[in-house]
Amino acid sequence: MRFPFRRRPAEPTPVPRGDHPHDDAPRPDDEVLLETVGLTKAYAGAAGELPVLSGIDLTVRAGEIVAVLGRSGSGKSTLLRCLAGLIPPSSGTVRYRGTPLTGANPGTALVFQTFALLPWLTVRQNVELGLEARGVPPRKRARAAAQAIDLIGLTGFGSAYPKELSGGMRQRVGFARALVVEPDVLMMDEPFSALDVLTAENLRGELMELWDSGQFPTRAVVLVTHNIEEAVLMADRVVVLGARPYGTIRETVEVDLERPRDRDSAAFDERVDRVYRIMTGRPKDTRAPGRTDQPGPDPDRRTVASTPLPTAGVDGLSGLAETIAHRGGGCDLAGLADELGLDIDDLLPQVDALDLLGFAEVHGDDLLLTDAGAAYTGADAQDSRAVFAAAALEVPLIKLIANSLGDRPGATVRTGFLRDLLGRHYTVEQTDRQLETATDWGRYAGLFAYDADRQEYRLDAPER
């Protein structure tokens, strides 16, 4: 079956920045469309409000694509929902064309990761939905929907139902439905991450062609993603959110490369590496103890609040440690992710885990095994568990559980106690994930056992 995809030119002609088709439109830095000032957002946690975003000052101007990049849980979607006016900030302001939002933002439309189509409506009806909600009369609606359907490569599919379409075609409907209202700012929340690699690549390429040719019926785009290459490929600016202790703008990287961008160029690689470095950099108080090469990491300052456990099981972190050991004790992070075909979200929790345990360190773009990491990977099964146990006992949450149990047979620590404690600093979901990791690490290290029925940690394995 042949889909009516627009063909990409065989030899794309680079568009020098000064001659960009968008130069006809207001140029970046001319017209501010969206603006947040001191935006903070908190959600209810077990022990009161927990900040997820703090002090976000962000400006989106006409003519630009802004990527918001960050690890899972850093608050990217929350920021997008605040910009779209779907949720109110806890404090600070969101403005659209200078006016503070009091409800849904009239200048934005959203494309979601999971296409969110209504299965009982045809493609055309799904696309018309947004216009219907805005009170556009039927004839005008039909005309606009037909145009959006053509623009996005869905010609001939107007009367199809979503279930007849592939994932890629469904997401085209998602785009058509958002673009049909010609929003000032198109907001995309990981729009390609539910698609297979080739489909995502194709759709991304077509959208960028439309943008570069000036046919894209929006004036700016905000793209939420955790894919660094995608951000560097598409965006004029990459805003990197840090997640500790809550989402703040860690750094913004300008991507001043000609379009269409050449992924194989040294300049592209340089931007990707720079963003990798920002993503893998960490606040000093979360580093492993015992470091002498860098100032700051005072082991006494590591607390449960400042040292969240990453979502990384022993199998994964050991696998990464072995992989570095096989490469001579060090490897380039970006290259490794590429080689293993991993997304940043797949790799970084394991990197964090090795760092937290003192088994590896990030230096610039490189991940290097420490002496403790080499001892861990080099030892036999029994000894490596002992090395792991010693390192894990330096991690505050593990230490807390182990110390609470002491060496008294029959002693228990209830997860409720830990949930209360963690709930003062983390959301319920973050707390759950940390307890899962603590259980995995503690069990492997032989430090404690976990009784899931009673929801308690104990020194010995539960009796059945």
Ligand SMILES: Nc1ncnc2c1ncn2[C@@H]1O[C@H](COP(=O)(O)OP(=O)(O)OP(=O)(O)O)[C@@H](O)[C@H]1O
């Ligand atoms: N409605 C909510 N109520 C309580 N907590 C929430 C709510 N929505 C999100 N959170 C929490 O806020 C944090 C940030 O979530 P958000 O979805 O904004 O992050 P994200 O960076 O988009 O993550 P991901 O990449 O995994 O989608 C997470 O810890 C999440 O559990």
